[in-house]
Amino acid sequence: MSTREDLDRFRALELDGSSLGLDRAGAFTPYFCTPEGAEHIGSLGCDGVHFILLPGDQRVFCVDPAMGEAGTFVLPVGADFREFLSFLLYCRDANPLSQIRWMTEEQFRRLLAEDRAARESGAMPEFFASKDAALAAAAAAFGLEPRDPFEKVKALQRDFDPAVLRFSAEYYDVLGLEPPEA
Numbered sequence: 001m002s003t004r005e006d007l008d009r010f011r012a013l014e015l016d017g018s019s020l021g022l023d024r025a026g027a028f029t030p031y032f033c034t035p036e037g038a039e040h041i042g043s044l045g046c047d048g049v050h051f052i053l054l055p056g057d058q059r060v061f062c063v064d065p066a067m068g069e070a071g072t073f074v075l076p077v078g079a080d081f082r083e084f085l086s087f088l089l090y091c092r093d094a095n096p097l098s099q100i101r102w103m104t105e106e107q108f109r110r111l112l113a114e115d116r117a118a119r120e121s122g123a124m125p126e127f128f129a130s131k132d133a134a135l136a137a138a139a140a141a142f143g144l145e146p147r148d149p150f151e152k153v154k155a156l157q158r159d160f161d162p163a164v165l166r167f168s169a170e171y172y173d174v175l176g177l178e179p180p181e182a
Contacts (some may be wrong), residue, residue: 001036002084006082007041035054035061036166058081062098067101072162096112
C-alpha cells in the first residue's frame, strides 16, 4: 500500500488523534513554512507543529514553525506512513518525533522516560486510556510493532535536501529571503 492509502486507512479508524499528537480538529491553516501542496496529517496542538505529506513523496514530514530556520522548518520523520506509525507506537506520541531534530540520544531517551513516568503516575487516566486505545487500534489495524525511531529519523534528516521543498511568497517575506527563480 502507498503512504496515502495507509493514511486513508488510519483516518478511517476514527481514533482520538489528539491523544497521539495528531489532532485534526477544525480546519487546518498552513503556516508560513508549510510547503505548498502539503497534505495535513495532524498537529501537536502547540507551537504550530504539524505533520504532513508532500505531493509525490511517500515520506512523513514534521513542520515546526517555532524551532526551525531556513532549511530546517520541514524535516522527514518517517520514510513512509507505516514507518511513521511504528515510530509513533514506540514513542507513544508524535511529540518526541517532532523534537528528534535538535536532541541528542540521551535527551531523547530522557524525554521518553519522563513521558512514561507521567503515565505511570496515575494522572489523567482518561487521557492515557484514550491514548492506549488509539495506539492499540493502530497497531492492530496495520500489524505493526513499535520501532525505535532515533537513528533512522536522524539519518533521514541528515540526508534530506530541503531544496525539493516549494514555499509560498510568505515564507520568503517572513525570512527576508529572495525567492528562487521560477
